[in-house]
Amino acid sequence: MPNENKQINHVAMVGDRTIPPKDARFIEIYIMGQRYKVPETLTILKAMEYAGYQFKRSCGCRGGICGACGTFYRILGDHSIYTGLACQTVVEPGMILAQSPFFPPNRADHIGILDSKMPPDEHIATLYPEIFRCVGCGTCTRTCPMEIDVMNYIALFKRGDVLGGAKESFDCIMCGLCVVRCPANITQMEVGLAGRRIAAAKLISRSEVTKKRAEQVRTGRYEAMLAELGQMDREKLKEIYTSREREPNLSGPGEWMPKDQSHL
Amino acid sequence: MSENLTHVPYYPGCSLKTKALGYERSAMDCAKAIGFEMHEIATWNCCGASFPLTKDNLMGLAAPANILLEAEQHCQEREIDANLITLCSFCYNTLKRTDFAFREEPKKLETLNAFLKRKYQGSVKVVHYLEYLRDVIGFDNLAKMIKRDMSNLRVAPYYGCLLLKPQKEMALDDPEEPVILHDFLEAIGCQVVDFPGQVDCCGSYLIMRDPEKVLELSHNILQEANDYGADALVTACPLCQSNLDQSEGERRGSDHYIGVQGMPIFYFTQLLAVALGLDTEPHQFERHCIDPTSVLSTCLEDGAEPIEAKK
Amino acid sequence: MQILMKSNQSALKELELATGEIVSDCYQCGKCTAGCPASMDPSPSVLIHYLKLGLFEKAVNSESIWSCMGCLTCSERCPKNVSPAAIVEGLKRLHLNRMKPRVILHALGQEFLANSTQQAVVSGFRKFI
Numbered sequence: 001m002p003n004e005n006k007q008i009n010h011v012a013m014v015g016d017r018t019i020p021p022k023d024a025r026f027i028e029i030y031i032m033g034q035r036y037k038v039p040e041t042l043t044i045l046k047a048m049e050y051a052g053y054q055f056k057r058s059c060g061c062r063g064g065i066c067g068a069c070g071t072f073y074r075i076l077g078d079h080s081i082y083t084g085l086a087c088q089t090v091v092e093p094g095m096i097l098a099q100s101p102f103f104p105p106n107r108a109d110h111i112g113i114l115d116s117k118m119p120p121d122e123h124i125a126t127l128y129p130e131i132f133r134c135v136g137c138g139t140c141t142r143t144c145p146m147e148i149d150v151m152n153y154i155a156l157f158k159r160g161d162v163l164g165g166a167k168e169s170f171d172c173i174m175c176g177l178c179v180v181r182c183p184a185n186i187t188q189m190e191v192g193l194a195g196r197r198i199a200a201a202k203l204i205s206r207s208e209v210t211k212k213r214a215e216q217v218r219t220g221r222y223e224a225m226l227a228e229l230g231q232m233d234r235e236k237l238k239e240i241y242t243s244r245e246r247e248p249n250l251s252g253p254g255e256w257m258p259k260d261q262s263h264l
Numbered sequence: 265m266s267e268n269l270t271h272v273p274y275y276p277g278c279s280l281k282t283k284a285l286g287y288e289r290s291a292m293d294c295a296k297a298i299g300f301e302m303h304e305i306a307t308w309n310c311c312g313a314s315f316p317l318t319k320d321n322l323m324g325l326a327a328p329a330n331i332l333l334e335a336e337q338h339c340q341e342r343e344i345d346a347n348l349i350t351l352c353s354f355c356y357n358t359l360k361r362t363d364f365a366f367r368e369e370p371k372k373l374e375t376l377n378a379f380l381k382r383k384y385q386g387s388v389k390v391v392h393y394l395e396y397l398r399d400v401i402g403f404d405n406l407a408k409m410i411k412r413d414m415s416n417l418r419v420a421p422y423y424g425c426l427l428l429k430p431q432k433e434m435a436l437d438d439p440e441e442p443v444i445l446h447d448f449l450e451a452i453g454c455q456v457v458d459f460p461g462q463v464d465c466c467g468s469y470l471i472m473r474d475p476e477k478v479l480e481l482s483h484n485i486l487q488e489a490n491d492y493g494a495d496a497l498v499t500a501c502p503l504c505q506s507n508l509d510q511s512e513g514e515r516r517g518s519d520h521y522i523g524v525q526g527m528p529i530f531y532f533t534q535l536l537a538v539a540l541g542l543d544t545e546p547h548q549f550e551r552h553c554i555d556p557t558s559v560l561s562t563c564l565e566d567g568a569e570p571i572e573a574k575k
Numbered sequence: 576m577q578i579l580m581k582s583n584q585s586a587l588k589e590l591e592l593a594t595g596e597i598v599s600d601c602y603q604c605g606k607c608t609a610g611c612p613a614s615m616d617p618s619p620s621v622l623i624h625y626l627k628l629g630l631f632e633k634a635v636n637s638e639s640i641w642s643c644m645g646c647l648t649c650s651e652r653c654p655k656n657v658s659p660a661a662i663v664e665g666l667k668r669l670h671l672n673r674m675k676p677r678v679i680l681h682a683l684g685q686e687f688l689a690n691s692t693q694q695a696v697v698s699g700f701r702k703f704i
Contacts, residue, residue, distance in 0.1 A: 118689065122688070122689040125688045125689065125696070126685045126688045126689055129680055129681070129683060129688050129696065130680060132693065132696040132697045132700050133680075133700045133704065158693060158697075159693065
C-alpha cells in the first residue's frame with residue numbers, strides 16, 4: 001500500500017523516470033539560480049524535468065516547431081547570451097537557465113486584412129509603425145533560434161517589399177525571443193505574421209490545383225470513399241493501409257502514377 | 265549592351281522604393297542613356313535617415329555600417345572600384361558622414377566591427393548621382409547628350425539641407441552659395457532661376473510633429489521661387505519633394521496657392537529624362553500632388569525637333 | 576520635469592562629453608539664431624547661454640529644443656565651430672533615453688503613416704521617440 005502511494009506521487013515528475021544511458025556522466029547546471037546535477041545527454045527541457053520541475057507553460061510539441069519553449073541561457077564564465085529551443089538544445093556544463101513563459105507582444109488588429117483596400121506596404125506601416133524605429137543592430141537576427149535573418153525581413157517591410165518580408169519570415173515559429181531583446185521595442189514576429197497574411201490575401205496568386213480540389217471536395221466527390229472506409233473493420237483497414245501504393249521519394253512531378261487509379 | 269555601361273553599385277534607401285519610385289526609375293533610365301548602369305546591392309537595410317549628432321551614439325552608425333559592408337562585398341565580388349551611388353539626400357548624408365566618422369575615429373569602426381555580421385574594412389566611397397554627373401561624366405559632356413529644347417522652362421534649383429551640410433564632411437558644394445544644381449540645369453538647357461530660398465530648410469521631419477511649421481516654411485520657399493520667376497523647382501531629396509509638394513497641394517484653392525496650377529517640384533532626374541528625350545511614362549509624374557506635366561508641355565510635344573548637339 | 580539627479584555642473588560636463596561640444600567656446604555672436612528656420616524661443620544662442628550660466632535644468636526642460644529640424648545651418652555658420660544642433664540633440668537625448676517620447680507613436684494616425692515618405696517617419700522617430 002505505501003509503495004503504491006509513493007508511485008502515484010512520482011508520476012508527475014517525468015524527468016525522474018529518465019533512465020540515463022550506461023556510463024552517462026553527470027554535469028552541473030543552474031536552474032533559477034539553484035545548482036543541479038543532471039545527466040549530460042538530456043535536452044534543457046528534460047534536464048529541468050529530471051531536476052523536478054514540471055512544465056505547465058513554455059512547453060509544447062517537444063519537436064522543435066511550436067515555439068513554446070524558446071529559451072535564453074548563459075554559460076558560467078561567459079558574458080554572452082545564447083538562445084535555443086528547450087526541447088532541442090542539449091545541456092552543457094555550467095549552463096545557467098531560467099524559463100520565461102511569456103513576454104508581452106504588441107499585436108495590432110489583423111482582422112480586416114482580407115477586406116482592406118490599402119496597398120500592402122502602407123498597410124504594414126499603419127499596423128506596425130514601430131518598425132521604423134529599427135536601428136539595424138541585428139540583435140534579433142543573432143537571437144533567432146531558427147536562424148532567420150529577422151533584421152532583413154523587417155528591413156524588407158520597411159521599404160515596402162511585403163512579399164519579400166513574408167517569404168523571409170516564413171520559418172518563424174513565433175517563439176518571441178527576438179521580441180524580448182529588441183532595443184526599439186518592435187514585435188518582429190507579429191509584423192512577420194501580418195506580412196504573411198497580407199501577402200497571402202493580396203500578393204500571392206491562388207493555386208489553381210487547390211481551387212479545383214476544394215471544389216471537388218465541396219461537391220461530394222470523396223463522400224462515397226470516406227463512407228466505405230468508415231464501414232471497414234479494423235483488420236481490413238490495416239490490410240489496405242500496409243499494402244497501399246506510395247509515391248517514391250524524390251520522384252519528379254508527373255513521373256509516377258499508381259496502378260489503381262480508380263480513386264484519383 | 266550591358267558590357268558597354270559602367271557598373272555602378274547603387275543604394276536606394278526606403279523612400280526610393282515606394283513614394284519616390286519615380287525618382288529611382290528616372291535616374292536609372294537616364295544612367296543607361298548616359299553610359300552607366302546602376303546595380304542595386306543585393307542585401308540592404310534602411311540607413312536610419314539620421315546621422316547621430318551626439319558622438320557617443322554608436323548604435324546610430326550600425327545600420328549605415330551594415331550598408332557599407334554589403335556594398336564593399338558587392339564591389340569585392342565583382343572586382344570593381346568601391347563607389348556607392350545614392351539618390352536620396354538623407355541616405356547620402358547618413359552614409360557619407362558615417363564613412364567620415366570611421367576614417368576620423370577608427371576606434372568606432374573597430375567597436376562596431378565586433379558587433380556586425382562581418383567586418384567592414386572601410387573601403388567604400390559614397391557618391392551622389394549629381395556628383396557622378398559632375399565629376400565622372402562632366403556637365404559639358406552631359407550637355408552634348410540633350411535631345412529636347414528645354415530653354416522655355418524656368419527652373420529654380422532647390423538644394424535643401426542634408427545634401428550639402430556639414431561641408432567639411434559632405435564636401436560636395438558650398439552650403440551657402442551652391443552651384444551644382446545650377447550647373448546641372450544649365451547643362452540640360454533650362455533657364456536657371458537663382459533665388460535666395462534655395463538653401464532654406466523645408467521643415468524636414470517636423471512634418472511628424474508640427475505640420476503647420478512645414479506648411480509655413482515650404483510656402484516661403486515656393487513663394488520666393490515664384491517671385492523670382494520660376495515655373496518649377498528641382499530637388500534631390502524625397503522628403504523635400506514631399507514636404508513642398510504636399511504642402512502646396514493642401515493650399516489648393518486658398519489665397520496662398522501659387523498661381524493657377526501650383527508650383528511643380530521635380531526630381532532632377534525626372535527633368536533630365538525629359539531633356540534626354542526618354543520615355544517618361546514610368547517616372548510617376550502622376551504621383552506628384554501638383555501635376556508637373558503642365559509646365560512641360562512645350563518640351564514634351566510630339567514631333568518636337570531634337571536640338572543640335574551643343575559644342 | 577525632474578530629469579537629473581546630479582549637479583548642473585556635472586550634467587553639463589556629461590552633455591559636453593556626449594556631444595563633443597565645448598559650450599564655453601561660444602561668444603554669443605548670434606549667427607546661429609539669425610540663421611535658424613525654427614521659431615525657437617529660447618533661441619540656440621540663448622540656450623547655450625543658459626548652459627554657460629549653469630542653468631542646465633532651464634535648458635533641458637525648454638520646449639524649444641523640440642522645434643529643431645536638424646538643418647545644421649547653425650553649425651555651419653558658427654565662427655567658433657560650436658554645433659548648437661548637437662547640443663540641442665544632446666538635450667533631447669536626455670529625455671528620450673528615459674523613455675519620455677515627444678510623439679506618441681500610435682497616435683500618429685493612419686493617414687500620416689500611409690502618406691509619409693519613410694524618411695520622415697524614420698528620422699522623426701530618431702528625434703522624437
